[in-house]
Every structure is written in C-alpha cells, then in structure tokens.
Amino acid sequence: MGKVFRGEIRNIADLDRQMEEVLKKVPLYYDDNKLWYRWNFEDFKWELVDETDILISIDEETDIANISQRMINSQIITALKMASRKKRPRDLRNTQVQIKSKIVDVASGEEMDASPDYFCFNPIEWEVGESEETPTIDSLMVEWVGKENTKKMYQWIAYQMLPEYIIHRVFILIGNGSNGKSTFIDLLRRFIGDNNYSAGDYETVFGRRFGTSILYKKLSVLMPESDFGKISNTATFKSATGGDAIPVEFKNKGVFNYKNYAKVTISANSLPPTLDKTDSFYRRVNIVDFPNQFKEKYDVLGSIPDYEFNNLACKCLRLLKELIKEGIFDKEKDIDKKREKYEKLSNPLSVFIEDELDENSDHYISKREFNTKANRWLRDHSHRSLTNKEITKFMKEMYQEGWGSFVCDKGEKRSERVWMGVKWKGEEVKISEERID
Incomplete structure (x- = not known):
C-alpha cells in the first residue's frame, strides 16, 4: 500500500484531513489520563506508547517532508489527540476475556474478533484445546498441593484471564524452599504470557510512589519468595484487590485513578504479621500450603507438552464461567478460620x-x-x-x-x-x- 500523504503540511485543514487518514492505517487513542495507545495488529491488542513512537509511526505511513519541524510535529500530535479521542474504543464486559485474536464471553459463549474498536490489552497466546485433559499438569498439582487443593489452583489460573477483579481474593503460597511454589508461578506466567504480568514486592507495589503503575493493564502481579516485615499499611492493597480505584502515577505523568485487575499472587517462606485485623483483610486472603520438598532440580515446565497448555485454556474457560457464577473458590474457608490460620502462620x-x-x-x-x-x-x-x-x-x-x-x-x-x-x-x-x- 502507498503512503497516506506525500509533501509538506501547509495548513491546519490539510493536517486534520491527513491525520484522519493516518488513523485508518495506524489506530491510535489518547485517553483522559494523557496516555497514548497504539493498536498492535500482530498481537491484536492495544499497547502503551509515547509521542516519539507516535511520530515514528506517522513517519512510516507518510512522506511529510517537514515532519521534523517542531511546529509541524506539535500540530500533528495535537491533531491526533483530538481525532483519536473521538474514536474511543469500547471497554470489554466483565465476563469477556481475550484468547489470541478472539474476544470470548465466558458467560454466554459468544465470540467476536479483537479489533481497535475494543479496548483490549491481554490476549492469552494459547489456542483453545479440544479437551480439558492436562495429565502432566494434574500430576504436578497433586505433588505440590494435594488432590484436595488442585481445583482451587486451577480456578486461580483461570481467574487471571479475566480483566476484572470481581472476586476480592489474594492467593498466598506458603512453604519452605524447593516445594513447588516457584514452579507453580512459572507455570502461571507461561500460561498468561510475559506481557500480561508484572513482578514486585509488597512494599514497593503498595507502599511507594509509582509502585501501582506496574499493575496498569496487567492480568497478574507476582510477588515471589517474599519475606517481609509487618504489614502496617493495607489501604492501597485492599483497594487494589477490592475493585476500588487506586492512584496510579507514571514518571513524568500526572496521577489518575485506576481500577486494578491484576490478581495478586504472593509466594512466601513465612507470613508477615499484620496490623490490620479487620474482616476485610482476612476475607481477601487464601493461603495455600505447599508442604512437600523436592530434591530433583530439572526443567519441570519443559516436561509439559504445548497441547496441555491449549487444553488448559479450554479448562480455564469452563472454570472461569463457574467461578463468576459462584463467586467463591473451591473449599474456601470462612473469615474466622482464615483469620486463625493467618495468625498461626504469621x-x-x-x-x-x-x-x-x-x-x-x-x-x-x-x-x-x-x-x-x-x-x-x-x-x-x-x-x-x-x-x-x-x-x-x-x-x-x-x-x-x-x-x-x-x-x-x-x-x-x-x-x-x-x-x-x-x-x-x-x-x-x-x-x-x-x-x-
């Protein structure tokens, strides 16, 4: 295909018209929080970019001779802000997930193509398998947490797919080293994809400036092998895991409110004492014991064939539908029992x-x-x-x-x-x- 425009931009009307044409080839969006997004045609998702990325994209699609002039590129950015804001993509419903190029409603089973019309960020890169058979993963789960906790762990994996935090839960994986916690997190990471998670410790994410920015548009936040002191400030933690708005700030950007959907998974050798003794804190916590220790050190995930990850996607769609309907994880304890277990372990x-x-x-x-x-x-x-x-x-x-x-x-x-x-x-x-x- 040819260039959208060749020559020099000479007036505002000319510029506005050409930028409308550019947006047809390079979908862009500038939101209320002054953040830029560009549609990735290869991965079928929106991604964060900056103004330099925008100008490079425009330069690739046009032959504007004077694009490097400060006044011209400033006018280009302004024109794109206004034009792209008019094309605001629609948010996904709270029952929709993205698998590769398809948006799937787990409640109704309805499917549609992922496109710039929808504000989607988190495609799962696996195909949906033809069955739910995952014998290798099943065996690992039983070794790690026992058969009685296997369904709960599969539910937690399935819950990561949903870009909503409708069930206010955090999973804490507890146990001494070499017991499968890290391998489970690696399994989770491999399934959801490298671009769909972030990693950080509790204090950095929930207690420091810019910390919550790593949650932005992520499905999961993984906190591996945490041994931290007393939990004293839980306000941001509870908001982030409770469907409430949290302040997010990127460096050199303003602060804005954001509704987090990155599910929190903590791996810990021991639990920190908490100064927050409220029901709302203990209600969130699901502690999963990893009681066994393993001597062998080998590539455990390498033993899982790809077809099992495809089948895992199939299994997760069913489990997620059930989870949304029930609103609770398998064999979940009441608040008093959660409190008792947390206090004993911490x-x-x-x-x-x-x-x-x-x-x-x-x-x-x-x-x-x-x-x-x-x-x-x-x-x-x-x-x-x-x-x-x-x-x-x-x-x-x-x-x-x-x-x-x-x-x-x-x-x-x-x-x-x-x-x-x-x-x-x-x-x-x-x-x-x-x-x-």
Missing part, C-alpha cells in the same frame, strides 16, 4: 509459647535455652528459624528480661540472661533466690 512463636510455657511470677527461663527449643520447634513444624534478635524483639512485647542464677551439674552457680515470669510446662524448677531484675 506468629508461630506465639503458638510455641502457648504450647510450651506457663506464666509463673516465681520462675524464669534461660534465653539461650528458649531460643534453642523455639527454633527446634519451628523447624519441626515447617517454619523458618528465627535469629536471636528476632526472638528477643518478639518476647520483649510480653515478658521482662533480666538475669537469673542457675546451678550447674557440678554444683557451681552461673548467671545468664533470662525471661522473667515464665516456666516450661510440666517442669518443676527450683530457682535460686538470687535474681537480678
């Missing part, structure tokens, strides 16, 4: 203290002995070990630190740092009267 030392210690004002226990027994218990219960500093910080919130005297096997007395007012359950200890508080 404060395992509290469970150890409750199980192993009794309060008694006439007794004290050695800090050294406490640290040794606590870490042995944590390891036996599949929790990570804590440093002496971490244990001391936690214990100081409940008990007083002091010096205590102990009698050695040889009858000699020794003094060491102790926790006051506690003793080991079932243990009768005769304490020396010498004590320095």
Whole structure:
C-alpha cells in the first residue's frame, strides 16, 4: 500500500484531513489520563506508547517532508489527540476475556474478533484445546498441593484471564524452599504470557510512589519468595484487590485513578504479621500450603507438552464461567478460620509459647535455652528459624528480661540472661533466690 500523504503540511485543514487518514492505517487513542495507545495488529491488542513512537509511526505511513519541524510535529500530535479521542474504543464486559485474536464471553459463549474498536490489552497466546485433559499438569498439582487443593489452583489460573477483579481474593503460597511454589508461578506466567504480568514486592507495589503503575493493564502481579516485615499499611492493597480505584502515577505523568485487575499472587517462606485485623483483610486472603520438598532440580515446565497448555485454556474457560457464577473458590474457608490460620502462620512463636510455657511470677527461663527449643520447634513444624534478635524483639512485647542464677551439674552457680515470669510446662524448677531484675 502507498503512503497516506506525500509533501509538506501547509495548513491546519490539510493536517486534520491527513491525520484522519493516518488513523485508518495506524489506530491510535489518547485517553483522559494523557496516555497514548497504539493498536498492535500482530498481537491484536492495544499497547502503551509515547509521542516519539507516535511520530515514528506517522513517519512510516507518510512522506511529510517537514515532519521534523517542531511546529509541524506539535500540530500533528495535537491533531491526533483530538481525532483519536473521538474514536474511543469500547471497554470489554466483565465476563469477556481475550484468547489470541478472539474476544470470548465466558458467560454466554459468544465470540467476536479483537479489533481497535475494543479496548483490549491481554490476549492469552494459547489456542483453545479440544479437551480439558492436562495429565502432566494434574500430576504436578497433586505433588505440590494435594488432590484436595488442585481445583482451587486451577480456578486461580483461570481467574487471571479475566480483566476484572470481581472476586476480592489474594492467593498466598506458603512453604519452605524447593516445594513447588516457584514452579507453580512459572507455570502461571507461561500460561498468561510475559506481557500480561508484572513482578514486585509488597512494599514497593503498595507502599511507594509509582509502585501501582506496574499493575496498569496487567492480568497478574507476582510477588515471589517474599519475606517481609509487618504489614502496617493495607489501604492501597485492599483497594487494589477490592475493585476500588487506586492512584496510579507514571514518571513524568500526572496521577489518575485506576481500577486494578491484576490478581495478586504472593509466594512466601513465612507470613508477615499484620496490623490490620479487620474482616476485610482476612476475607481477601487464601493461603495455600505447599508442604512437600523436592530434591530433583530439572526443567519441570519443559516436561509439559504445548497441547496441555491449549487444553488448559479450554479448562480455564469452563472454570472461569463457574467461578463468576459462584463467586467463591473451591473449599474456601470462612473469615474466622482464615483469620486463625493467618495468625498461626504469621506468629508461630506465639503458638510455641502457648504450647510450651506457663506464666509463673516465681520462675524464669534461660534465653539461650528458649531460643534453642523455639527454633527446634519451628523447624519441626515447617517454619523458618528465627535469629536471636528476632526472638528477643518478639518476647520483649510480653515478658521482662533480666538475669537469673542457675546451678550447674557440678554444683557451681552461673548467671545468664533470662525471661522473667515464665516456666516450661510440666517442669518443676527450683530457682535460686538470687535474681537480678
């Protein structure tokens, strides 16, 4: 096809007319938030671009001799802003997903071609298979989370496809290393595609300026192997996962409100304590245990044939339809049970203290002995070990630190740092009267 225009732009009317012709070949859109989008004909989606990208596209489709002149390219950009704004693409419905070049309504089964008329960003690149058989993936799921949790994990994969956050849930994958968490995330990433997810830690995404910008027009945000401190600020987190508008700011751009649909998946060796004790926080959290450890290190995903990913797309369409209708994940617990599980996993030392210690004002226990027994218990219960500093910080919130005297096997007395007012359950200890508080 020939160039849209050759020669010099000499007047505004000439410019406006030519830019209308350009938009027929290079669909562009300039939105209310002053962001530019260009239609990608190869991937059947809109993508973010800047003004330089726009001018390059115009230069490729025209032979405007004076396009490099500042006044001319400024007028071109202004003309395109006005013309493209008039051609605002339609948003997808909250039951529509995109698979390659097709937009599929999972509720009705209706299909239509993806085109610049629709504001679509997130095509799944796999074909829809002819069956739902995924034997290799099934086997991996059972190894990772057990048969009882397999459906829930498939539902979570299916939910990523939807550019809406209609079910306000976050999945937290919990367990020590080498247990399949990272491989599951790799599986999720491979299915939805590299352009449909972003990655970042909790504090960066939900606690810092520009952090929420990585969520923009993404299906998933993956937070791998997070070991972070107390969760103290959950306002943005709850808005982002609850269907509410969040502030988004790109560098050198203004702030605007955005309704996020990137589903949050957190992989953690241990859960951080939360200062937010509200029902709305615990309701969002679905904790999935990865209890097994695997010694083999090989390319697990390489063992999955491509046809299984196509069949996974077929399976996910059915699961997503059911999920939207039911509004809840398989075997999901009520809020009280979610709260109980979260608190036990985020404060395992509290469970150890409750199980192993009794309060008694006439007794004290050695800090050294406490640290040794606590870490042995944590390891036996599949929790990570804590440093002496971490244990001391936690214990100081409940008990007083002091010096205590102990009698050695040889009858000699020794003094060491102790926790006051506690003793080991079932243990009768005769304490020396010498004590320095």
